[in-house]
Amino acid sequence: MPAIPLSLPAAKRDASALMTSTDWIVIAAGAAIIAWVYWYFFVAPRAAVSIPTANSGGIAEIAIIVKGGYDPPQIRVKSGQPVRLTFDRQETSSCSEEIVFPDFGVKKFLPAFEKTTIELTPPRPGKYGFMCGMSMLHGSLIAE
Numbered sequence: 001m002p003a004i005p006l007s008l009p010a011a012k013r014d015a016s017a018l019m020t021s022t023d024w025i026v027i028a029a030g031a032a033i034i035a036w037v038y039w040y041f042f043v044a045p046r047a048a049v050s051i052p053t054a055n056s057g058g059i060a061e062i063a064i065i066v067k068g069g070y071d072p073p074q075i076r077v078k079s080g081q082p083v084r085l086t087f088d089r090q091e092t093s094s095c096s097e098e099i100v101f102p103d104f105g106v107k108k109f110l111p112a113f114e115k116t117t118i119e120l121t122p123p124r125p126g127k128y129g130f131m132c133g134m135s136m137l138h139g140s141l142i143a144e
């Protein structure tokens, strides 16, 4: 359990003291089970959809077609390695005109019938979702 700074107001100190180390173990175990279930049902079966990455100068280059969705929707990458995603938008539907990577604070306009490049580096292993501006189309970067 992290040390509680003495500068905290008394009320906050009392609230923190209500969490015993047993509580933390129960929370951690629960979170681990939820994470495993999520991985098992949502990530593992779809992993085959992702494409292998081609490297050039240490950057993983990935082309994604934007047309009624993202193809491929799942992209497997290495954490800590820069990734260059090229979105090739092959439609005019306003749904896909904007792409958002909430974890990276990235929001970009994708002009129709043009290629738009976004560079990111997943800082640690995990699943980083991306979506259209209305959150209707979804894809994800899976960093290992």
Ligand SMILES: [Cu+2]
Residues within 6 Å of the ligand: 094, 095, 096, 132, 133, 134, 135, 136, 137
């Ligand atoms: Cu949309």
